Amino acid sequence: GAGVSQSPSNKVTxxxxxxxxxxxxxxxxxxxxxxxQRLGQGLEFLIYFQGNSAPDKSGxxxxxxxxxxxxxxxxxxxxxxxxxxxxxxxxxxxSLTEYTEAFFGQGTRLxxx
Amino acid sequence: xxxxxxxxxxxxxxxxxxITINCSYSVxxxxxxxxxxxxxxxxVSLFMLSSGKKKHGRLIATIxxxxxxxxxxxxxxxxxxxxxxxxxxxxxxNTGNQFYFGTxxxxxxxx
Numbered sequence: 001g002a003g004v005s006q007s008p009s010n011k012v013t014x015x016x017x018x019x020x021x022x023x024x025x026x027x028x029x030x031x032x033x034x035x036x037q038r039l040g041q042g043l044e045f046l047i048y049f050q051g052n053s054a055p056d057k058s059g060x061x062x063x064x065x066x067x068x069x070x071x072x073x074x075x076x077x078x079x080x081x082x083x084x085x086x087x088x089x090x091x092x093x094x095s096l097t098e099y100t101e102a103f104f105g106q107g108t109r110l111x112x113x
Numbered sequence: 114x115x116x117x118x119x120x121x122x123x124x125x126x127x128x129x130x131x132i133t134i135n136c137s138y139s140v141x142x143x144x145x146x147x148x149x150x151x152x153x154x155x156x157v158s159l160f161m162l163s164s165g166k167k168k169h170g171r172l173i174a175t176i177x178x179x180x181x182x183x184x185x186x187x188x189x190x191x192x193x194x195x196x197x198x199x200x201x202x203x204x205x206x207n208t209g210n211q212f213y214f215g216t217x218x219x220x221x222x223x224x
Contacts, residue, residue, distance in 0.1 A: 009155065031210065033210070033212065035212070037150075037156075042215070042216045043199070043201070043212075043214040093212075095210060098210055099143065099205045099210065100143070101143060101144040101163065102144070102146075102161075102212075103158065103161070104148060104156065105156075106155050106156055106157060107150075107156040109155065
């Protein structure tokens with residue numbers, strides 16, 4: 001596609017269930033970033049991929065969060081045993097290299113009930 | 114001190130008014146982004162700037178690299194423009210891009 005695509009756009013899940021959020025970056029983009037924004041708060045960094053490797057995982061808030069990237073393309077952010085505090089908009093961005101301009105997806109709004 | 118400061122934090126305008134939202138930053142950047150977040154939570158990328166000025170419909174974004182300042186203007190504002198507008202900067206580091214986000218400007222346009 002022409003831009004960064006995230007799916008689903010909205011996700012409602014029950015507390016304790018696992019969820020997977022998907023990001024399809026622009027084709028050929030080697031760098032991929034995940035951020036989240038909880039209600040009433042600013043955007044916070046979660047994880048960054050260069051190729052399929054994640055040199056910076058410092059932002060993952062707990063061991064319930066994991067992310068992977070395959071084929072230097074799609075990335076999946078997985079949240080296990082979701083908690084209400086995980087409710088947020090999860091935003092993905094990609095860039096051609098780790099030093100070039102980035103493009104943002106539309107975000108996935110996760111609601112844990 | 115935050116690396117990205119936005120002003121105002123909240124803004125209420127009458128329909129038709131010209132609106133300006135400001136963003137100042139303190140780090141070196143390779144690009145600056147303006148994002149729009151509607152009450153439903155979806156985020157839309159409005160502009161990506163590294164110099165000069167861009168225009169899209171009623172929206173105009175400018176950046177002054179020397180002054181480390183950007184502005185987002187909305188002409189002939191409309192209630193559907195009501196949203197949170199977020200300024201984000203890309204700061205290139207040896208380990209890759211570092212993003213810094215402003216806290217957002219909440220805009221309400223009254224009919």
